Amino acid sequence: MKRAALAAATLLCSCVVSPSLADAVAARLAETVVEAQVEEGVLKGYMLLPGDRSGQPVAVIIPGSGPTDHDGNNPLGIKAGYLKMLAEELAEKEIGSIRIDKRGMFASTTGFPDANDVRMTDYAGDAIAWLKVAREKAGTDCAWLVGHSEGGLVALIAAQMAGPDLCGVVLVSAPGRPLGEILREQFTGNPANRPVLPQLLEATRTLERGEKVDVASLPGIVRPLFPESIQGFLIDLLSYKPAELIAKLRVPVLIVQGDNDLQVRVVDAKNLSQAQPSAQLKIFPGMNHVLKETPKDNLIANFAAYGDAEMPLAAGLSDEIAGFIAGRR
Incomplete structure (x- = not known):
């Protein structure tokens, strides 16, 4: 009991900061709205750049399928805020990011009257445009693509034609098989x-x-x-073979997958890894599709995490991604 009380007291002390320090931390992680100009219109993103030093690593975070916004939320019931949480945790580890709204959705509607009139190559072209914005804002030679779920497939397609603007790719809960399968x-x-x-x-x-x-x-x-x-x-989406795409890459790749994911399976991550042996693979026990750690074989808890913005990300996830990016600067 005494040890527990001491630990609690230590934790409490570490969380109490002066107003000036709290303001400094908040200012350091202040989010700004940025734009990417593409042929059809203007895309909007939300940037977190830690510190004021030029040349720090930066990533473009690409959301998954359907009407999923830059935070990872979806009007169909997903309110987990997992992409915003990931960006904030990466910023604390000196990795900057831009989270994006897809063309025709949310803040990225200017010039895009129909969000459904789109193909995967459009999303990939947008990702490349964001790479240029990210590296210019961060003062770096290249930027990273971090794709979640369908966003991982977008990242793989974009990586085929991104050129020197691309440092590498991080695939998070990304499909490793054709979507029809x-x-x-x-x-x-x-x-x-x-x-x-x-x-x-x-x-x-x-x-x-x-x-x-x-x-x-x-x-x-x-x-x-x-x-x-x-x-x-959908016809366009189902035509892609992720394993063939990743096999062509000659940039650093990290594959991250949870073993409690109901939408994308460990077999997908392993397929990607087998197709690109130089890629680094990390499986997180208990992590579900919205990157939260939930009990195995408990569907109620798994689905509940989709609507829980207070639930933290799976332990070690941001450490793994930040370490991979920082180690390949």
Whole structure:
């Protein structure tokens, strides 16, 4: 008991800072809005650059699929704020970042009237534009791409044509198999899909063939998954093979994956690692898709983390990423 009391007292003392020191820390991590100009319009991002020294490492953090914003949140129910938390933790470790809103979404709507009128090469081109902004703002020769989930695939595509602006790539919970294979696994693994599983699988195969799905022919419960407005994007998305893309890279790569991820599996990370043996691979026990550590085989806790902005990131995650980036300056 005495040891516990002493530890608690020590912890309390370490957290009490003078107002001037607290203000200094806040100013050091002040977030600023930055822009990237592309042919069609203006993209917005949110920059955290620690300190005032030029030449510190900086990364562009690319969000995942759907209407996911620069913080990692999504109006469909994801409120975990995991990308903002990652950026803040990286800043504390002297790694700067720019978190971005994808074209046509949130703050990046100027010049993009239809967010669904997009292809993966558009996102990749935007990522390259952000690389230039990041290295100029940070005063560095190159910048990093950190892609989460579908953002990892964007990073892999962008890396094929980024040139010297790119220092390297960090893939976080990124697919390592064609998306059609992952979709089939997700559909088949959910018992609730059993009554409509044939239609789900056939719709996926149709898109993989490069053909559009007749939405009217689908059961009502399935139609929201394959709306006409995004089928062009889905056809494009399903055409990519992540393992083939990573095999072509000649820049440093870190692959980070949680073993409690319900959307992207450890097998994806291992596929990527096998395709690019020079890449560094780190598996985090208990980490789920929103980068929070949750108990294994507890779906309720896993899904609850998607809406919990107070829950910390998985222990060691930002240390791993920051260490990798800093070690390859």
